[in-house]
Amino acid sequence: MAFIEDAIISGFISKAINNCVDVSWVKIKKMAKNKKYQNIESQIYNIIISVLNQITFNKYESDQDKIYQSAEKLLVGCRKANCVNIEVIRSGLQVLEECVNDDKYMQFKILLYQELSKEDYEELYRVIELWQRDEKNSKTDRIEHSVDEVKQGVREIKQVVLKDKMENKENSSIIQDVKFQNNKKQDYIKIWNSRLFLHIDNDERPITLADAFIVPDYKMYKSVKKIRFSVDDTLDKIIIKFAQYNKTSTMLITGVPGIGKSSITAWIANEYKDDNRFIILRFLGWNKKELEDGLLNAICNKLSCRNEDLENKILVLDGFDEMKALNMREELLDTFFLDIKDFENFKCIITSRPTYINTKGFLNVLRLLPFNNYSIEDFYERITNNKLDCRKINNDNLEVLGIPVILYMAIMSNIDISENHTKPELYSRIFAKKNGIFDRFADGDVGYSKGKQIIRDPRNIEEYLNFLQEVAFKMFKKGETVLHKKECQIPELEFEGEHISIIEFPIKHFFETVETNIEFIHRSIYEFFVSEYIYHSIFREIDISDDKVARELVDIFQTNILDKEIVEFLKYKLIKCDKMKEKLDSLVCVFERMMKNGMTYYASTKVDRIIDCEMKTFANILCILHLWEFDLLDISNVGISYYLHINNDSFKINYLNLSKLNLGGIELKNAYLKNINLSGANLNNAILKEVNMTEAQLVATSLLGANLSKADLSKANLKGADLRGANLRETKLWKSNLKKADLRGAKLRGINFAEAKLRGAILSENQVVHLKSEFNLCGVKVEINGGNKLLDYDEYLEIRK
Known part of the structure; x- marks a missing residue:
């Protein structure tokens, strides 16, 4: 390494020794969050952390505490030795299980110098130079006090690296251009050219994603006119036109799930493999801390680049719904769209499940459609090399079989796809102990070449299924779809005198595995096995005692809210189970007792964040009870009303499904109840003054005598609601649906009915007299003669002439 570079590094280490008083890894972690480089100390920490991440090829991206601990050991070593040498580096990298030889030592120094040479640290260069000059160290006399000289050093290093690559030297791949180093394009190209997960390690015809991929149909909801998309454009043509558009979009x-969003990303990666404009990242595992400074900063941190480096680039962000910080998603996107507004020719493609993202800020929006009969026929032939008559496919089944990942597993399970199946039915058959996917490994004819005998034992299949359930449930409790292997008890089975890890079963390809983490190959498989775990856990305890059922419910439901896909699988299992139907009354009694004593009272272990756990358990049990379409109006309103009232300020109760509940007399003044589902509920005499119930579902809800004064029910669905005697003074009902609602006797002074749907709504004659000059009452029913007669509005006007 040239003298200038050595001197700068020496100056940096000296500055670190003098400026960094507290070098504990906890302090480093705290200071490293200073993204704006506010002081010298935080700059030093950020430089060291960046170098450690680079030298380990971001192996500890999800476990940064290890990096911070390594930084602590490194700085302590520098302080003791009063310099940086190979022993200090070896000691620091020992925490990261990195072996340090001369090449590794040189790599560390080069990466350190490259990081220090970034323009972000220009002020630090000067500080180092001035500090060295003031120290009058003999080495500093030979340093040129110029940032241009430092940059020249960087250029020399890059030339050396380029020369190494040209000469194909062994260490030529060690030093990388830090910019865009985490681009996942190559990972997706590998996926594109890899065998499908049920075609790995078997004796059948090898089939890759490239072989099986069919460009899906789509529906365009929004587009930029200047891009000139055509209704005849296939999806690949849409992507090509978008890439060619020369403005930011x-x-x-x-x-x-399973429709092919990640497959589209893999196609893009392969199609544009030689196009350096395309950068691909996956949202999987991004947590709240990484996103606290906004989505754009998180992207730049992942890519080790600056904001302006993204200009003239096309960024693909796959799996927005897999982000850990979904509660921040709208705010993140709104800020992101503002941040990129002034970028020059930057384009961004984001993929996501529709229910996890708001489309409003996107300039182009499309939804992938399930396969039609002809695509299913084409896909079937690609997988099996056999013909399928598409006329045999039931059109009612396209919603399920039209999803490529489900279709693939169904074909590989020898399921007759001409029969009518729901998604839960298909998954239950696919993962059955017999006559499902496991037969691919055990029939002795077309089975997998590796381990096919071991999986013939039904006990091994059962143990494997139990393992899948446990792993899925641990992910659910953690709120993530990835687990570190250390978090799992991975069973081992003995076969022919050897211990074989259950992860090494041929069926392991239901998992995506990296060196330290495991995840399911597709989210829907994770959701299926979460539902299986929950079902078997409740079923196991239902006959024992109410207290044990309560304990199991709290232990299962206290940390996370069930999503609709898990609920869909659960409904199929629970509704089919006669035993669960018989025990439904017992389950309701357990729920009422839990409301009385508190949900967490029954927890088997100490509970942190009690209110959060209380309400999540409450919400999930309510969700389970709703699966039977059970008449929940019989449940005591005292317990539920009190429960909601005391937790209103600390929990967003608008996410709860409160339909068909007895909530008479509940007090939720000023509550935020946007989009809440209260259809069929009893809210008689409820105090709902000044609540926000915009877009709420209140179909056939009883609101007799309820106080809704100054409440906002804009766009709410009150079809068939009973509002007799309710206080609706100054209530906003703009664009609400009041068809067939009964408003007789309601106080309507100052009410806003603008653009409301009133056809069939019942009003008293006195109400009509006061409202007709202000609102269009066409279609309402008018009560006259003290309730003895209802007239259509036009008929009423004719009579009163």
Whole structure:
């Protein structure tokens, strides 16, 4: 290494020794969050952390505490030795299980110098130079006090690296251009050219994603006119036109799980493998801390680049719904769209499930559609090399079989796809102990070449299924779809005198595995096995005692809210189970007792964040009870009303499904109840003054005598609601649906009925007299003669002439 570079590094280490008083890894972690480089100390920490991440090729991206601990050991070593040498580096990298030889030592120094040479640290260069000059160290006399000289050093290093690559030297791949180093394009190209997960390690015809991929149909909801998309454009043509557009723009590609969003990303990666404009990242595992400074900063941190480096680039962000910080998603996107507004020719494509993302800020929005009969026929032939008559496919089944990942597993399970199946039915058959996917490994004819005998034992299949359930449930409790292997008890089975890890079963390809983490190959498989775990856990305890059922419910439901896909699988299992139907009354009694004593009272272990756990358990049990379409109006209103009232300020109760509940007399003044589902509920005499119930579902809800004064029910659905005697003074009902609602006797002074749907709504004659000059009452029913007669509004006007 040239003398200038050595001197700068020496100056940096000296500055670190003098400036960094507290070098504990906890302090480093705290200071490293200073993204704006506010002081010298935080700059030093950020430089060291960046170098450690680079030298380990971001192996500890999800476990940064290890990096901070390594930084602590490194700085302590520098302080003791009063310099940086190979022993200090070896000691620091020992925490990261890195072996340090001369090449590794040189790599560390080069990466450190490259990081220090970034323009972000220009002020630090000067500080180092001035400090060295003031120290009058003999080495500093030979340093040129110029940032240009430092940059020249960087250029020399890059030339050396380039020369190494040209000469194909062994260490030529060690030093990388830090910019865009985490681009996942190559990972997706590998996926594109890899065998499908049920075609790995078997004796059948090898089939890759490239072989099986069919460009899906789509529906365009929004587009930029200047791009000139055509209704005849296939999806690949849409992507090509978007890439060719020479202005900043955004595109959202949505679709249900398994529809092919990540496959589209893999196609893009392969199609544009030689196009350096394309950068691909995956949202999986991004947490709240990484996103606290905004989505754009998180992207730049991942890519080790600056904001302006993204200009003239096309960024694909796959799996927005897999982000850990979904409660921040709208705010993140709104800020992101503002941040990129002034970028020059930057384009961004984001993929996500539709229910996890708001489309409003995107300039181009499309949704992937399930396969039609002809695509299913084409896909079937690609997988099996056999013909399928598409006329045999039931059109009612396209919603399920039209999803490529489900279709693939169904074909590989020898399921007759001409029969009518729901998604839960298909998954239950696919993962059955017999006559499902496991037969691919055990029939002795077309089975997998590796381990096919071991999986013939039904006990091994059962143990494997139990393992899948446990792993899925741990992910659910953690709120993530990835687990570190250390978090799992991975069973081992003995076969022919050897211990074989259950992860090494041929069926392991239901998992995506990296060196330290495991995740399911597709989210829907994770959701299926979460539902299996919950079902078997409740079923196991239902006959024992109410207290044990309560304990199991709290232990299962206290940390996370069930999503609708898990609920869909659960409904199929629970509704089919006669035993669960018989025990439904017992389950309701357990729920009432839990409301009385508190949900967490029954927890088997100490509970942190009690209110949060209380309400999540409450919400999930309510969700389970709703699956039977059980008449929940019989449940005591005292317990539920009190429960909601005391937790209103600390929990967003608008996410709860409160339909068909007895909530008479509940007090929720000023509550935020936007989009809440209260259809069929009893809210008689409820105090709902000044609540926000915009877009709420209140179909056939009883609101007799309820106080809704100054409440906002804009766009709410009150079809068939009973509002007799309710206080609706100054209530906003703009664009609400009041068809067939009964408003007789309600106080309507100052009410806003603008653009409301009133056809069939019942009003008293006195109400009509006061409202007809202000609102269009066409279609309402008018009560006259003290309730003895109802007239259509036009008929009423004719009579009163």
